[in-house]
Amino acid sequence: MEMINFIDLTWTNITALFLVGIVGGMVSGFIGSGGAFVLTPAMMSFGVPGIVAVASNMAHKFPKALVASIKRHKFGQVDVKLGLVMGFFAEAGVLVGKNFMTDIRDSFGNVGTDLYVSAVFVVVLAIVGGFVLRDAIRSRKSDTGEEKEHEAGKLAKWVQSINIPGTMVYFPSIKAKVSVLFIIPLGFATGLLAASIAVGGFIGVPAMIYVLGVPAIMATATELVVAFVMGMGGSMLYAWDGFVDIRLAMIILAGSLFGVQVGAIGTTYVKEHTVKMVMGMIMIIVLLSRLIKLPVYLDQMNWIAPLSANMTSMLDTSSFVTLILALVAGAVIILGSLFKGMAEHKRRHAVFVEKGVTD
Amino acid sequence: MSEKPTSVISVAILGIVSCVLYWLLYQYNDAILNIAQEVRNGDKTLFLVPILIAFVFSYVHGAFTGRFWDVLGFKAAQKK
Numbered sequence: 248m249e250m251i252n253f254i255d256l257t258w259t260n261i262t263a264l265f266l267v268g269i270v271g272g273m274v275s276g277f278i279g280s281g282g283a284f285v286l287t288p289a290m291m292s293f294g295v296p297g298i299v300a301v302a303s304n305m306a307h308k309f310p311k312a313l314v315a316s317i318k319r320h321k322f323g324q325v326d327v328k329l330g331l332v333m334g335f336f337a338e339a340g341v342l343v344g345k346n347f348m349t350d351i352r353d354s355f356g357n358v359g360t361d362l363y364v365s366a367v368f369v370v371v372l373a374i375v376g377g378f379v380l381r382d383a384i385r386s387r388k389s390d391t392g393e394e395k396e397h398e399a400g401k402l403a404k405w406v407q408s409i410n411i412p413g414t415m416v417y418f419p420s421i422k423a424k425v426s427v428l429f430i431i432p433l434g435f436a437t438g439l440l441a442a443s444i445a446v447g448g449f450i451g452v453p454a455m456i457y458v459l460g461v462p463a464i465m466a467t468a469t470e471l472v473v474a475f476v477m478g479m480g481g482s483m484l485y486a487w488d489g490f491v492d493i494r495l496a497m498i499i500l501a502g503s504l505f506g507v508q509v510g511a512i513g514t515t516y517v518k519e520h521t522v523k524m525v526m527g528m529i530m531i532i533v534l535l536s537r538l539i540k541l542p543v544y545l546d547q548m549n550w551i552a553p554l555s556a557n558m559t560s561m562l563d564t565s566s567f568v569t570l571i572l573a574l575v576a577g578a579v580i581i582l583g584s585l586f587k588g589m590a591e592h593k594r595r596h597a598v599f600v601e602k603g604v605t606d
Numbered sequence: 607m608s609e610k611p612t613s614v615i616s617v618a619i620l621g622i623v624s625c626v627l628y629w630l631l632y633q634y635n636d637a638i639l640n641i642a643q644e645v646r647n648g649d650k651t652l653f654l655v656p657i658l659i660a661f662v663f664s665y666v667h668g669a670f671t672g673r674f675w676d677v678l679g680f681k682a683a684q685k686k
Contacts, residue, residue, distance in 0.1 A: 251646065253639060253642065256632065256635055306657070306660050307660070309660070310660050310661055310663070310664025310665070310668070311664060311668070313664065313668075314664060314668035314672070318672065479657070482656070482657055482660065483657055486653050486654065486656050486657055487645070487650065487653050488645070488646065489642045489643070489644075489645035489646035489647075489653070490646075491642070491656040492642070493638060493642075493655075493656035493659050493660065494635060494638055494639075496660065497628070497631055497659065497660070497663050500660075500663060500664060500667065501624075501628060501663075501667060504664070504668050504671040505671045505675075507671075508671055508672055508674075508675045508680075509675065509680065512675065512680055512681065512682045515682040515683040585680075588683065589683075592683050
């Protein structure tokens with residue numbers, strides 16, 4: 248069996264992981280996906296095997312999700328009941344996904360998990376990222392500048408209209424009853440994906456928005472509860488096999504807990520389409536980063552004609568630079584939205600106070 | 607009802623405790639690596655150690671970072 252080597256804690260590695268953690272956390276708090284979709288590839292870029300990157304990210308993610316969900320619960324954005332129900336069914340998906348991952352490692356070694364994790368990223372990001380981005384552009388075009396009441400889509404309305412006796416549960420976020428039978432596959436798929444790439448939010452958040460009709464801001468907040476429940480279960484499963492590099496996870500956590508608070512605060516200053524736009528854009532850039540890296544893994548598994556050393560090096564660098572681009576773009580948009588929103592909020596508050604004084 | 611202002615002293619204490627925890631993590635780097643290796647070798651006695659570390663760090667560091675931004679004036683918009 249191929250050995251698992253955890254990375255050395257040099258000061259360069261510690262600093263880089265801390266900075267990556269800050270930006271990853273910021274994105275995480277903003278879009279509620281856990282941030283691991285940038286952190287897992289980032290860890291892999293540092294030479295961490297795919298299975299360790301996923302396991303360590305789950306371990307760094309679940310306590311962070313707890314912190315962020317408590318914070319957003321205070322903003323009234325969390326549907327705790329929906330989060331716990333989905334999280335419960337997500338655990339089953341985590342169990343299946345983790346066993347599949349360890350089977351891949353047993354059969355193909357660490358590079359097998361690298362390829363598997365990257366391939367799943369590419370497929371899922373293409374589907375979900377494209378869908379979210381299209382929706383964000385549409386809702387931006389139809390935005391009149393006024394706060395509109397959230398309205399469920401056609402699919403969500405149909406789901407809410409189905410009445411299966413004995414399975415109906417009321418969820419405050421959608422102000423309606425939904426059959427648990429619809430939530431089982433959504434939760435399972437969320438957990439399955441989480442155990443594969445440490446990101447369940449890519450299924451969980453869009454599923455809540457488009458299938459159940461949960462408002463985007465509430466869906467991203469509720470996903471944090473799901474991420475906590477399934478992340479803790481998944482981390483324990485991976486820890487049982489010794490795949491969690493807790494040093495790596497805690498350094499990432501050190502940065503990401505600073506970032507997650509900023510991201511969570513940022514959501515209170517922006518409109519829904521901004522959250523969707525940031526989510527979609529970062530997904531597409533991370534997709535490109537993983538896509539560029541795929542030939543390197545295929546080469547290492549001898550599944551394609553050997554690549555030259557120059558070509559391998561170029562693909563490695565391009566993949567890493569693209570990932571950094573995703574991180575920087577995310578940070579700039581979130582911080583920009585936050586500062587703009589805070590300035591606008593202060594200006595309105597000043598006008599309100601001035602009016603109050605003159606009246 | 608207004609929120610209780612965050613105390614700079616409590617933030618500083620949490621920050622120091624958080625730093626100490628990270629210093630310990632760095633100091634016990636080899637021990638942590640050994641635990642992971644033993645778990646992989648079949649001795650599951652300490653397999654929950656990473657989970658416990660995750661909880662302790664997130665509790666302390668989470669409390670610190672949350673209050674840290676409050677002290678700096680980064681607060682959520684109050685929506686009606």
